[in-house]
Amino acid sequence: MAAPRRRPAPSAGLKDLSPRPAPPPVPFGVPFWAPVALWGLPLSLLGRAASFHRGDYTVEVSINDYLDIYCPHYEEPLPAERMERYVLYMVNYEGHASCDHRQKGFKRWECNRPDSPNGPLKFSEKFQLFTPFSLGFEFRPGHEYYYISASPPNMVDRPCLKLKVYVRPTNDSLYESPEPIFTSNNSCCSLRVPHAALVVVPVFWTLLAS
Template identity: 60%
Template structure:
C-alpha cells in the first residue's frame, strides 16, 4: 500500500512539473537562419527544457560535406569571440550526421539544482552562453547561442476588488498588466496564478498523504 501511495505521489509531482515547463528547440547548423544575425537568443524559465538538434543529412551526402560540432558553455568573453575559453564546460558532441533514426537530440533542463555530476545549475535572471567549435575536417563554422533565464512568479498576484458602489467623482479605473513568456517555447495556456494555486494544492495534498502513511 505504501509503495502504491508513493507511486501516486510521484505521478502527481511529475504532472505538476510538466504543467510548469516548456520546451525550446534549437536546430544547431549553419543553415538555420536564426544563427545568421549572430544574436540568437532563447528566453527560458526555471524547469523549462532546451532541446539541441544536431545536424543531420541524407545518407547520400558525403561525410566531408557534413557538419560536426562540439558544443561548450563559455563565459561572456568566449561567447563574444566565439572560442573555447580555459574554463569552458563541454556539453555535447554532434558527430553523427548520418544517424539512422533522425537528428541526434540533446536536452538541457533549466533547473536550479541537479543531482547529476554532468548537469548544470541555472539561476533566475542570469545569462548563459553556448558556442560550437567545428570538428577537424568539418565545413561548419563557429555558432553561438545566448540563453537568458527569467524568473517564474512563485506567489499569487494581488487581486484588487471593485467597490460595489462607485465613489463620487466618477468610476475608478482598475488597470491590470499581463506578461507572457518569450523564447519560442510552447507553454500551456492559462494564467500563472491558477497554475500556482493548483500546484500548491496538489503539493499540500501530497504532503498530507505522506504524513498519514
C-alpha cells in the first residue's frame, strides 16, 4: 500500500487552502470507495485487494490525515436497481463485527446520487484531535474507528461493507482519551475501541494528510 502523503501543517488560526491531489482515474462505470485501492474492481487491477471483494478492509492513518470518500457514480444511464447507493455509518466495535448500524452507530454520509451530472459525491473525514465545529468528531491516537455501509430503505439490499481505521500513536500522547469524543452533548454514541476495510464495494478512499 502506498504511504500516506503529507502536507505541512497550516499556521495556527489559518485555514489550509493548499490543493489536494486528484484521485487516480477510475475505469468507466466502476463504482468505488477505498483508500489507495478501489472496491469493485477486478483483482487483476487491484493486486492484493481480495479483502475488498469480501467487504472488509483496514487502513492506518495519522492525526491530521484525510480520508476522501468518492461515492459510486455512473456516466451512462442504468436502471435504478443496478446503480449502487449506500448509507455510511460510523459504529462501535460490536456494530462493525455484526455489520449492524443500530449498535451505537450514527449516519455519517449518504451516497444517493449515482447518476449526478456533476460527477461522484465526495465526502472527507479528517482525523483530528480537536474540532472547531459543534457537531464535529474528535479522534484519538492509538485507537480504532469503524465504518460500515447499509442499503437505503426500499432499495435493493446489498452486502454490508466494512472499514476499520487505526489512528497511529503519536510521540506526545498525554492527551489521549480511551474513547472517541463528540463535541456536542446531543451526539448519541460513544464507541468502544480495542487497540490494535469502507473500502465500500463501490466507493473510493484516497488517503491525504494536512
